[in-house]
Amino acid sequence: MSHGPPYADEDDDRPPRPLHGLIDAAPRVVTAGPEMFAAALEQQGVQVDRVRWRPPLTGTDPAALARVVADARGDDANAAAVARALAAGAELVDVLPAREALGLTGGEFCHAGPPIGWERASGPMRGALIGAVLFEGLAGDAETAERMLAGGSGYDLRPCHSLGAVGPMAGVVTASMWGFVLRDPVHGGTAYCTLNEGLGKVLRYGAYGPEVIERLRWMSRVLGPLLQLAVRRRRDRVGPVDIRAIVAQMLHMGDEGHNRNRAGTMMLVRELVPELLDAAGAGELPAGLGLGDVADVVRFANGNDHFFLNLVMPAAKLALDAGRDVPGSSLVVAMARNGTDFGIQVSGTGDAWFTGPARVPDGLYLGGYGPDDANPDIGDSAITETAGLGGFAMAAAPAIVRFVGGSADDALRATRSMYEITLAEHPTYRVPVLGFRGTPTGIDVVAVVRTGVLPSIDTGIAGRDAGTGQVGAGLVHPPEQCFTAALSALAEAAPPFP
Amino acid sequence: MGTVHIEVRRGAYHDSVTLMWATRALATMPMVDEAQVAMATPLNLELLAERGFDVPDGLGPTDLVVAFRLGEAPEIERGGAVKVAMGSIDDVLAARTAEPATASDVPVAHTTGGVLAATSGDETVPLAFVSVPGEYAFAEAMDAVKAGVNVMVFSDNVPVEQEVLLKDEAARRGVLVMGPDCGTAIIEAAGLGFAHTPDAGPVSIVAASGTGAQHLVSLLQLPGMGARHCLGVGSRDLSAEVRGRSTKQALDALIDEGESELIVVLTKPPDPDVLDELRAYVAGRRPPVMWAPIGSGQRDLTDVAERVLRSRRWSVPKWPQWHPLEPLTRRPGLAVRGLFCGGTLATEAAAVATAAGLPADRLDVVDFGDDAYTRGRAHPMIDPSLRNERLARVAADPAVGVAHVDVVLGYGAHPDPAADLVPLVEAARANVVVTLVGMNGDPQGLDETGRALAMAGAHVFLSNAQAARHAAALVRERGGP
Known part of the structure; x- marks a missing residue:
């Protein structure tokens, strides 16, 4: 919703009219409420614009809503918070192991979504944690790993978001995993995300078999160090890769940055391959790695259409972190799922999570899988929607809607309907088919509660059982109580009525 | 069963x-x-x-x-x-939830702010009309105020601290909040809420009473005077908490416009200090203001209407009545029961009947438009079923001599209120007295409604005060006080 003064008298030469001309002429009337009053006005020849009003989300405390709407800080706070988010840059400055980037030690694991322990963790989350224990060499087999995790000691779990990181699906990060380091040159923030493993049997979907652990080892031994070399060379010679610029271009090439990252991946590879070839030619490859390894890295990145997702996510994270901690602001700064709970964080309420049960996405299933095989919604990747991408940029990616079971019109409608719950239109991320309109960016808790329009998230579906992998893709909405609970917290932080 | x-x-x-x-x-x-x-x-x-x-x-x-x-x-x-x-x-x-025909349509907006943003830049004078459930009205009204748009809040059940904040914000931005609990307004001949479309007259009304304003306008329209503007300010505006915030703005606007020869301020029983403050606020300004608080010891609205007419040198008409051809032959009781949709009409009827000598233990008046009866229900002027059910019971009670009810016509009100009442009047054991608020030109038809009710056996009056006196007289004639 935009809150300009659309009817303010702008012609300063005229004397101000009392009540903006209310009693000068038969009014044009905007109506909110029962239809009969609108119809009665039309009977009298008055032009009527109807609000399609409906009550706020179920569970909304009306007094809390009034108090937040009455908070005089609200509009300015939201404008300030979203302006910071829109201004944030995203430069790819390094590739590092999580041990160095996040300071993780062997028994410290990050996971996607709001905080969760082993007891309540879903299948794919448990599988990924078992894989993490095996990968870090803390147990020799899955049974021992599971016993250790169920025992609750010898390891530490925390959300990726609490360390300035984001992880797709289970989002499990361990000390020895490598990841991208992004920096916001405007506000100085840093964000981190692991390297994408590809599709099929992968840790982020809860698989932990030998081939999964073997691939992770290769990523740490070959992929990470070579990407580090390329990223650092690029950074030091011509400046860091501008991820925000690639995201803007991918929206013009049929990607939405969550479920489709094909063009983004190609543009990244295009940036990094010359650096790798130069380094090889100059004999600067790390000890033990050769041109064959370079080819493997390029093949791996090219062969994984989601490779760039792990750069869109930290870019989005940087933007929203810039919008954090503005008192009085109802801007959503994170939406994330751990496979059991869906949680959101809000600018005006610090690090508090507002959670509800994660839902099973509504979409299409691969092969012989069906809804019974699906795990509830999982992953930090909803940070893309929080930043105006993914489901919010669906209109830019008509090719993806068939994958999630919709039509091209559905894609347009999905993006259009999000403008009602967002604070701004993105100045850089634009949608050609909407006349290059900026994507709807910056979810407003108050607007979600009032309109009953829930954010539309375009996501992959993980199998319910650990190790199954991806079973489908579809659309999902956050549970309503995330927003009604956030509203109540905003009300408590708001000044009372005089 | x-x-x-x-x-x-x-x-x-x-x-x-x-x-x-x-x-x-x-x-x-x-x-x-x-x-x-x-x-x-x-x-x-x-x-x-x-x-x-x-x-x-x-x-x-x-x-x-x-x-x-x-x-x-x-x-x-x-x-x-x-x-x-x-x-x-x-x-x-x-019928009311159809979505746009094609997906390419711009989605509809679910908030007042959303619609205002979509219509911004339009030259036409804007007003928002909010009639959502009261607990949610503040957010909608605040959208309008923040956009620099006047707003009429028809909703009742709005907490008073929200009303005060809304009105302070509106004053800062130079717009008017009419309401909450504002039943009627007339702006340049457009009737909002429960409303009529009288001729454009020399007198404007500022009203902290919806049915009171409808009644006064109906009386003024009968001889053809009509009214210029009727700006509602909400039933609590002259209370100690709200302190005439909107009344001041409405008076300023009407005075600045300079088109009214007289302004009548009509209000439910006001806080005396607030009334004094307002009198001082307009002292010495033109046009003159006539103060018309409602309640016991005050002038009734019929008296106010007659004074307004005389002040503009109009002659006072005989206020119409419709009576049954056959008087009631049964012998009912001696109590008067008032069952009203309009709160001001209820207050006035009780005051007039008491002044006419009806003792308190034989008089009971209920306002079905009170907040307690409208939570999650339409106003009784739209859906009078609760009131009519009570009428059926009261009119069969042998202790009751007169059931006094109101019927309010106009835009927004029930499309045919007589249809539901006629069988109840016909079946009544007690006399039925009706205050009929309306004017020629109302969609329901003034004379048609009056005649239909009289044919069924009711005594029908355009003047509420006359109706209340008639009710008291009906029980006095037979061994009353």
């Missing part, structure tokens, strides 16, 4: 007027004896229980309840009747 059918739809919100039409659609079906389609507010749950509908526990105000009782019928026909009944409900409910 026939078969009861109850269906609950969770989270299916519909506004109270749509629900009234849905109830009506059901109740008029031949197989259906009794029906109620309502959101599960505490009041509606109570009403459902009273009617013997056993509704499941744990429902809230966003849950829809469809409840009806089928008449005696063979088992085989009942299933079909339920299906037909539910189909008719779905038709009524669906």
Whole structure:
């Protein structure tokens, strides 16, 4: 919703009219409420614009809503918070192991979504944690790993978001995993995300078999160090890769940055391959790695259409972190799922999570899988929607809607309907088919509660059982109580009525 | 007792007027004896229980309840009747929730702010009209105020601290908040809410009383004077908490406009200090202001109307009455029961009847438009079923001599209030006195309504004060005080 003064008298030469001309002429009337009053006005020849009003989300405390709407800080706070988010840059400055980037030690694991322990963790989350224990060499087999995790000691779990990181699906990060380091040159923030493993049997979907652990080892031994070399060379010679610029271009090439990252991946590879070839030619490859390894890295990145997702996510994270901690602001700064709970964080309420049960996405299933095989919604990747991408940029990616079971019109409608719950239109991320309109960016808790329009998230579906992998893709909405609970917290932080 | 059918739809919100039409659609079906389609507010749950509908526990105000009782019928026909009944409900409910025809349409906006943003840049003078449930009205009204748009808040049940904040914000931005609980307004001949379209007259009205304003305008229109503007300010505006915030702005605007020869300020019983402050606020300014607070010891609105007419050198007409051809032959009781949709009419009727000598123990007046009766229900001027049910009981009570009711015509009100009342009047054991608020040009027809009620046996008056005096006289004639 935009809150300009659309009817303010702008012609300063005229004397101000009392009540903006209310009693000068038969009014044009905007109506909110029962239809009969609108119809009665039309009977009298008055032009009527109807609000399609409906009550706020179920569970909304009306007094809390009034108090937040009455908070005089609200509009300015939201404008300030979203302006910071829109201004944030995203430069790819390094590739590092999580041990160095996040300071993780062997028994410290990050996971996607709001905080969760082993007891309540879903299948794919448990599988990924078992894989993490095996990968870090803390147990020799899955049974021992599971016993250790169920025992609750010898390891530490925390959300990726609490360390300035984001992880797709289970989002499990361990000390020895490598990841991208992004920096916001405007506000100085840093964000981190692991390297994408590809599709099929992968840790982020809860698989932990030998081939999964073997691939992770290769990523740490070959992929990470070579990407580090390329990223650092690029950074030091011509400046860091501008991820925000690639995201803007991918929206013009049929990607939405969550479920489709094909063009983004190609543009990244295009940036990094010359650096790798130069380094090889100059004999600067790390000890033990050769041109064959370079080819493997390029093949791996090219062969994984989601490779760039792990750069869109930290870019989005940087933007929203810039919008954090503005008192009085109802801007959503994170939406994330751990496979059991869906949680959101809000600018005006610090690090508090507002959670509800994660839902099973509504979409299409691969092969012989069906809804019974699906795990509830999982992953930090909803940070893309929080930043105006993914489901919010669906209109830019008509090719993806068939994958999630919709039509091209559905894609347009999905993006259009999000403008009602967002604070701004993105100045850089634009949608050609909407006349290059900026994507709807910056979810407003108050607007979600009032309109009953829930954010539309375009996501992959993980199998319910650990190790199954991806079973489908579809659309999902956050549970309503995330927003009604956030509203109540905003009300408590708001000044009372005089 | 026939078969009861109850269906609950969770989270299916519909506004109270749509629900009234849905109830009506059901109740008029031949197989259906009794029906109620309502959101599960505490009041509606109570009403459902009273009617013997056993509704499941744990429902809230966003849950829809469809409840009806089928008449005696063979088992085989009942299933079909339920299906037909539910189909008719779905038709009524669906009529107002259609989405745009094609996906390329711009989505509809669900908030006042959203619609205002979409219509911004338009030259036409803007006004927002908010009639959503009171607990949610503040946000809608605040959208308008922040956009620099005047707003009429028809909703009642708005907390007073929200009203004060809204009005302070509006004053800062130079716009007017009419309301909350503002039933009527007339701006440049456009009637808002419960409204009429009188001729443009020399007198403007600032009203902290909806039905009071409708009554005054109706009286002024009879000889053809009409009214210029009628700006509602909300029933609490002259209270100690709100302190005339909107009244001051409305007076300023009318004075600045300079087109009114006289301004009448009509208000429910005001705080005396606030009234003094307002008098001082306009002292020495033109045009003159006539103060018309309502209540015991004050002038009644008929008296106010006559003074207004005389002040502009208009002659005072004989206020119309419609009487039955045959007087009541039964011997009813000696009590007067007032059953009103309009709060000001109720207050005034009680004051006039008391002044006419009716003792307090024989007078009982209920305002069905009070907040307590309108939570989760349409205003009784739209849906008078609660009031009419009470009338049926009161008029059969041997202790009652007169049932005094009001019928308010105009835009926004019930499309044919006489139709529901006529059978009740015909069946009444007591006298029925009706205050009929309306004017020629109202969609329901003033004279048609008056005649239909008189034919049924009611004594009908355009003047509420005359009606109240007549009610008192009817019980006095037969051994009263």
